[in-house]
Amino acid sequence: MADQREVSIVRRPGPALSAADGVGALLAAYHLRTEAEKGEPVADVHGLPDRYRAEISDPRTAFVDDVVLVAVSGGTGVGCLVVTAPADGRTEIKRLWTEPAFRGRGVASALLGAALADAAESGAGTVRLSVWKWRTGAIALYERFGFTVTESWDERDQLACMERAL
Structure with a gap:
């Protein structure tokens, strides 16, 4: 098992991702957890929508213009977050995930802090994200980092849109 005491955040531009990153x-x-939480559980990745299967099977291509942050412990990926390439002065954070065994250890906070630093370095003035309303822990984390709920840019039911200025 990976050492749960030390976690480092590794920045990977999309084209630099490798299978070893996990x-x-x-x-x-x-994605499997999200589908289950939405009440639409699937047995494995083959039951996921095409766009999600594409991210899983080839993240290098799916995130070619983006930056993927990977939390690593003992050489194993234990968390991730995607920072999209800036467009119109904004960047978006998505796919924040921490393996359950590593929750409560500051991994998500470290990923989010690194994402905000990366967004600032890219020249973005605003960072936005969307989160399912039932993910109250994630919403509380985002609020601690200065995100506020804003008008939705996504019509999916139960999705909260948030943003913050850099």
Whole structure:
């Protein structure tokens, strides 16, 4: 088992991702959990929508213009977060995931802090994200980092849109 005491955040531009980063497995866990929480559980990744299967099978291509942050412990990926390429002065954070065994250890906070630093370095003036309303722990984390709920840009029911200025 990986050492749960030390976690480092590794920045990977999309084209630099490799299978060794474990991002595909982290994204699979994220998407499977999300579908289950939405009340639409699937047995495995083959039951996920095409766009999610594409992220899992080839994150390098799916996030070619983006930056993927990977939390690593003992050489194993234990969390991830995607920072999209800036557009119109904004960037978006998505796919924040921490393996359950590593929750409560500051991994998500470290990923989010690194994402905000990366967004600022990219020249973005605003960071936005969307989160399912039932993910109250994630919403509380985002609020601690200065995000506030804003008008939705996504019509999916139960989705909260949040943003913050840099």
